[in-house]
Amino acid sequence: MQETGSQYDGFDLASAEVLLGLRFTEDVLQQFCARFMAQYGLSKSSVNILMLLRHGPSEGMQLHDLGDLLLVSRANITGLIDHLEQKEYVTRTIDPSDRRARFAQITGKGIELLNIFMPVHYRNVKLMLQGLSDEEKKQLSGLLKKTRQSIAAHADELEHAAVAELTNAE
Numbered sequence: 001m002q003e004t005g006s007q008y009d010g011f012d013l014a015s016a017e018v019l020l021g022l023r024f025t026e027d028v029l030q031q032f033c034a035r036f037m038a039q040y041g042l043s044k045s046s047v048n049i050l051m052l053l054r055h056g057p058s059e060g061m062q063l064h065d066l067g068d069l070l071l072v073s074r075a076n077i078t079g080l081i082d083h084l085e086q087k088e089y090v091t092r093t094i095d096p097s098d099r100r101a102r103f104a105q106i107t108g109k110g111i112e113l114l115n116i117f118m119p120v121h122y123r124n125v126k127l128m129l130q131g132l133s134d135e136e137k138k139q140l141s142g143l144l145k146k147t148r149q150s151i152a153a154h155a156d157e158l159e160h161a162a163v164a165e166l167t168n169a170e
Contacts, residue, residue, distance in 0.1 A: 001013065001016055001017070001020075018147075022147075029128075030044075032124075032128070036121070036124060040113065040116075040117050041087065042113075042117070043080075045070060045072065045076075045080050046080055046083065046084055046089075047117070047121075048069075048070055049066055049070070049080055049081070049084060049090070049104070050084070050089060050090070050106060050110050050113070050114055051114070052066060052069060052070075053066075053090060053104060053105060053106035053110070054106050054110070054111060054114055059103065059105070060093070060103040060104050060105035060106075061103065061104060062095070062101050062102065062103055062104075063077050063078065063081060063092075063102045063103070063104060064077070064101075066081075066104065081104050084104075084110070087109075088107055088109045088110075089106065089107055089109055089110035089113060090104045090105060090106055090107060090110055091104070091105050091107055092104050093105065
């Protein structure tokens with residue numbers, strides 16, 4: 001990476017190594033979690049929906065609110081809820097005060113699934129990170145938060161720099 005990267009202006013080896021490390025770690029984590037969740041017939045999004053419904057308002061949540069929280073489109077949230085409804089993990093109701101609004105509520109079967117799934121999930125998380133001490137976990141968590149804050153703080157600058165470079169290249 002040092003050899004090839006140094007050919008480009010702005011190259012910083014330490015930053016490139018961190019980014020690649022984050023991306024590779026995320027890929028490994030996503031692959032493991034996807035395989036594990038699939039054993040329960042779940043996806044990351046479906047687990048997130050069930051957790052939001054389980055720990056959210058007792059009357060359920062509007063579909064558009066779930067979509068906003070999960071950063072997915074209306075079509076995607078509808079498909080996810082359709083899938084969970086077919087498995088009887090959620091029910092969908094119409095808001096009596098606004099017939100356009102749809103609510104989703106977790107069912108007893110959905111709660112039972114979470115009661116089985118979540119303890120195993122949390123044991124897996126603990127196992128995955130057992131190579132780190134509690135202090136190292138705190139440090140890593142703090143560094144990841146600081147990284148997210150840095151990305152957010154420079155988002156406009158990053159976007160404008162990319163546009164400027166593309167414009168100059170034309």
